[in-house]
Amino acid sequence: MAGSSEQQLVANAAATTVAGNGSRFAVTCGLLRQYMKEHSGSNGGGGFLPAVTAMSLMTGGADAEEEAPEVRKTMELFPQQAGTLKDTQERKEITEKAQLTIFYGGSVVVFDDFPAEKAGELMKLAGSRDSTAAAAVSDAGAAAGQPCLPDMPIARKVSLQRFLEKRKNRIVVAEPLPESEKKEAESSKRAKKDDGGASWLQVNPTLSL
């Protein structure tokens, strides 16, 4: 992964119980935004839209009974809405045991069961733009958390994928030794061609690269 030029530190607390797959970026972002709004928006009524508003938008003018199952489906899609519980008590209970995801300098780390108040401190720290503190946190994360893979690997065409799997099996089954011998012979041949046959290159073909 190429690290983005901007350093970014994003921390968020997600309810592990509801967002089972917390590494999903979109979900995480949604949660983050919601969390930020909740904690910074105490000065006014700038909170997020309650789920009810969205539901009424989606049902439009259609028959209420028919639409009911659709509404439920729409709700299932966005797991982060489970965090939009109206009961603040309930929400607090969940956020006490939460998952922390940090995106920093292009890498991602995830901590399970991160205490909510620590997360708050962390975000304050990040907000203060104290670079040394942020770096320290990142190092600790790399050591302790399980790093996640990039969110979206480049997809491969199914037909080609099928072929590559078969090809792998056949090479391994049919001729494990000749293949490696061939490789060795080839690379030493190349080394000769590239560097006028220097003998040390033949000994260690990897050096030719």
Place this chain on the structure above:
Amino acid sequence: MGGEAGERRLGRAMSFGIPDVALGLVMGFVEDPWDRDAISLVCRHWCRVDALSRKHVTVAMAYSTTPDRLFRRFPCLESLKLKAKPRAAMFNLIPEDWGGSASPWIRQLSASFHFLKALHLRRMIVSDDDLDVLVRAKAHMLSSFKLDRCSGFSTSSLALVARTCKKLETLFLEDSIIAEKENDEWIRELATNNSVLETLNFFLTDLRASPAYLTLLVRNCRRLKVLKISECFMLDLVDLFRTAEILQDFAGGSFDDQGQVEESRNYENYYFPPSLLRLSLLYMGTKEMQVLFPYGAALKKLDLQFTFLSTEDHCQLVQRCPNLEILEVRDVIGDRGLEVVAQTCKKLQRLRVERGDDDQGGLEDEHGMVTQVGLMAVAQGCPHLEYWAVHVTDITNAALEAIGTYSSSLNDFRLVLLDREANITESPLDNGVRALLRGCTKLRRFAFYVRPGALSDVGLGYIGEFSKTIRYMLLGNVGESDQGLLQLSTGCPSLQKLELRGCFFSERALAVAVLQLKSLRYLWVQGYKASPNGTDLMAMVRPFWNIEIIAPNQDEVCPDGQAQILAYYSLAGMRSDYPHSVIPLYPSV
């Protein structure tokens, strides 16, 4: 001509003064569907004349209209192409039960469309019942039948088609998933019932095909020019090739038979028909490659995607094929191979460089990497390229600029930057993309799939500004913020179909972009910043615009299970066959 007054007179004459007979005759010469669309908008009368004389229609999204509506507008269609599942289905990104059944279409086609001769279904689910209905109604008419990346049917239906459709000239099943694959009776049926077949394609299927039946087919169907089959041991096809004197296009076979001892494989003096122009061979290795050498100069197309060849092998083989117009390979060809292509293949029109194996097993040639070096060589060496899809490991602005300078015939350019290397030489690629788009003025399709940071918001702005003719675009991991997408969406006047992956634009930005892109009629997105409850996406709600969310499968371990947005114009209203994983975002207005 008489200036302004003359023009006005001409306009009036064109609208009303042309007799129907003349109009009909002229229309007969207008084949381009875009011209037809324009003509049909002149007035109701012209629309009617177009509707009655239109022979072929492609419905790019089967849910965008209904079979009945299509029939009412174009009752005299002779040829129809239908596509259903999103393109992402070819990359295993769409749930199997997403939809795309051909049933409603086949029922209507069978009951009406009395002139239908050619049917092409792509990425659809076609059941045995569907085929039964179709054959009952259209067996005496069908001359071309294509089940292109379809699934849901079995070889017994193929036998029915083969037995009853005696006028069939083209039967196409490429990359379809077909049940009862061991049963190859359908080939015998085809061989004994059909004498007019010109094209048989079941390439990239798992179907068994006995060499004896295939040889019988070639013997009986004397017009057969295109034969693309599944895996079948090449040494068993010797008789077939001796019989197929006019065969021009062959794909499939297999140089690798696991039952055979290696010593018994002898391809010396292997014989191909003298008319052979296009070849795609499976599991071909270095030794077997030599059977192609005597035919190299005649070949116009070579597909090496499914072979065992190394970088050096590619060089050796391509050197002997100076007349290639189409070349398809994996990136194992490397920069060195592409340099040979650039020196040798001066007539090349289509080049595909697919992504090879990047496992750490060392299976692919270590020199098999394609970078700016190979791209620049091809751009300079192959001036007639029209289609170029390439997976690269590294890329620079200069390489993109070279494509803009030399490859001005390109109408379709697709670049995917792989994630093998931690860093690429140059980033961002904004200026390179600008130069490419400025130079390649014929581009209709454009894909640019890179990595975060490789194309900035400025670059997206350039794409908007310099893509006047582009109708289809795929962008992956581009941009830095919503601003980039918004900037892009102020341009792209011809963009009809947009696919975005891993760009993390917000729902609001996506919605605004959709409203701004005036030609857009199809949007697919995977990887975006979801708003709570999806409310921000509601900004794109408008009449006839269907919005569906494809939810990630919660049980799946696969890491790319991310929500997808699919939105498209439809006169059919919301579809009713969506599975649990698909959530329509709003009821039709």
